[in-house]
Amino acid sequence: MNQTYPGEAVTVGSREKILRAAAEMIAEDVAATLSVRAVAARAGVSTGSLRFHFPNQRELQDAVLTRVYEHVFPDDPIRDQSLPARDRLVNCLRQVLAPAGVGAEARRAWGAAYEAFIAPDPTEEIRTAYLAYERAAAARVEYWLGVLADEGVLSDEHRPRQVRFLLTVLNGLSLERALPAGESILRTETETLYTAVDCVLGTRAT
The missing domain is CATH 1.10.357.10 (Tetracycline Repressor, domain 2)
Known part of the structure; x- marks a missing residue:
């Protein structure tokens, strides 16, 4: 009807x-x-x-x-309910970091970002281009958190703040990939991702 x-x-x-x-x-x-x-x-x-x-x-x-x-993304890890929510969200965040590469590849990526958005004067065209890129990244993280909110895993109340926090963590980790590393990047990156996810979900390692 x-x-x-x-x-x-x-x-x-x-x-x-x-x-x-x-x-x-x-x-x-x-x-x-x-x-x-x-x-x-x-x-x-x-x-x-x-x-x-x-x-x-x-x-x-x-x-x-x-x-x-x-x-x-029909096979998005966020929907794999055979895994705990914290593992799923970490796997999703790893998808964002993967294209950045490590070492020389990461340095090239950051060099390109510097030339495109940092070195030039911030014209309206540059600002618009960067904000579009940022909004696309935020939309993807927001979608993941929305799925978990629908499952009752976290509250919708602070989602914009949570999205910004996770994007800041991802930016920092992608920059670390371009810098000289004294420890295992995989280990320290994994620890950081789980710490960030636990902060958002209110969970902790078991």
């Missing part, structure tokens, strides 16, 4: 239209702001219909991120 919104028939398909439209906007521009008006216009529905399915922007964003990442 279809549910209705005052003044408009809301079909079962309208939710799917909204999610598809929002996903298309993200695909075209990862820094796109999923405003209610913009998404509703793209989906061809009223803002009332969108609010009916997604009472606030956060719920819409969470649903879109779930849709996007389930499609792009």
